[in-house]
Amino acid sequence: MADVNLNRLGVFVTLVRAGSFTAAAQQLGSTKAMVSQHLAKLEEELGVQLVVRSTRRMSLTDAGERFHEDCARVLADAEAAIAQLGECRDTPMGSLRVAAAGDHGPSIVAPALADFAARFPQVKVELVTSDSVVDLIAERFDLSIRIGWLRDSSLRAAKLASFRQCLVASPAYVAKHGAPRVPEDLAAHAWIALTVLSSPTRWTFFSAGDEAEHTVQTRTVASANSTLGVHAFVAAGLGVSVLPDYLVDEDISAGRLVALLPRFRLPEGGVYAVYPGKQPPVKVRAFIDLLKERLAGSSG
Structure with a gap:
């Protein structure tokens, strides 16, 4: 199985659905000869004949029918996984783990997280309060809300507000x-x-x-x-x-x-959202925007 080119599974499923090498080649934007070559290579890699070919028609062997059902399910699962990944990219979901100090964590960050969870019910929020500077990567935090003056760091930061x-x-x-x-x-x-x-x-x-x-x-x-x-x-x-x-x-x-x-x-000191990586995921960007909105409203 390590020698099987998984890309050929898609060619095989398209061939079965299309019903002919010519139709499959059109759907794949390829040539009839290339489709035939992919099928021959797949059968060689598997050591099993999948399709019976004649000059007028093609038909599946028993092994080919069973293999097509499994391949179609695998490809459908892959398409669903890709679609879910796209949703994760565009819609906040999953868990949002936030670190904050003991003074502003309960009074500022917790109400914002409650608002965020109400807006995005697919997100599970978690607040950890500590007066020590946490290691975001080692402790698996999505972001930290820090007060004061930032030390030199490889982390990214967005300033949310100032305080006296x-x-x-x-x-x-x-x-x-x-x-x-x-x-x-x-x-x-x-x-x-x-x-x-x-x-x-x-x-x-x-x-x-x-x-x-x-x-x-x-x-x-x-x-x-x-x-x-x-x-x-x-x-x-x-x-x-x-x-x-x-x-x-x-x-x-x-x-x-x-x-x-x-x-x-x-x-004056600053209120900062600090996060690892150059591009924060959509859930982090959305929470930073919400915090800015709330802090701007409270200071206005």
């Missing part, structure tokens, strides 16, 4: 220790460090008017490896820290947190 970094403290902390007036004052305040950052204790602020840089080294009293952990420490009045706007805007509006140093700003 907010310096915050609890009202109780401000009442007890006062509010800093300039970034340099932060050196004397209790700092809550986010350890997953490349520089969790050294920060550079920019003046709103002249864009002058103000770099300060903070004094850590507690640390956490997630923004949710830092948020909990700050809300409890333990110290001051920087958190993303999507995590603290409601707290500031409700008075649960206080925004500090309003005349200074920190660099």
Whole structure:
């Protein structure tokens, strides 16, 4: 069977359906002699006569009839597989496995995945939250939603949105220790460090008017490896820290947190969809488009 040219199965099935070598050659865009040659080679490879030929007609042997039924089924299955592959190329389907951090995974990515699953019921969605940077290829993720600043990587990334970094403290902390007036004052305040950052204790602020840089080294009293952990420490009045706007805007509006140093700003961060490969599959492209749509709507 390793010596059988499977392309000749299609010639054989076409010959049987067409009923003659001449008609089969027309359907295949070939010649009568070429069709006859393919059949002879196939019979030689199989070691079985499939067709009885005469000057006026052709007929199948018993082996040829059984073999034609099997070949027709195999070719039909192949055509169906090719059609399904085309659907996979054009329509989101299968599974979509997404990694996201613990803060924005439940609040931002999970609702978007629910919307995506409703729009594309042929897709099974899975969200994995982790504050560590996952290996997309080794852990078989379709994409990761990352917050902040991307490191150099062979992965592809699409920017979805931006966010503000907010310096915050609890009202109780401000009442007890006062509010800093300039970034340099932060050196004397209790700092809550986010350890997953490349520089969790050294920060550079920019003046709103002249864009002058103000770099300060903070004094850590507690640390956490997630923004949710830092948020909990700050809300409890333990110290001051920087958190993303999507995590603290409601707290500031409700008075649960206080925004500090309003005349200074920190660099904006980005929300990115990161995926392996040059061309993401249609399910990944569709989810990225949906996330952009939702994030643009929430910021407008």
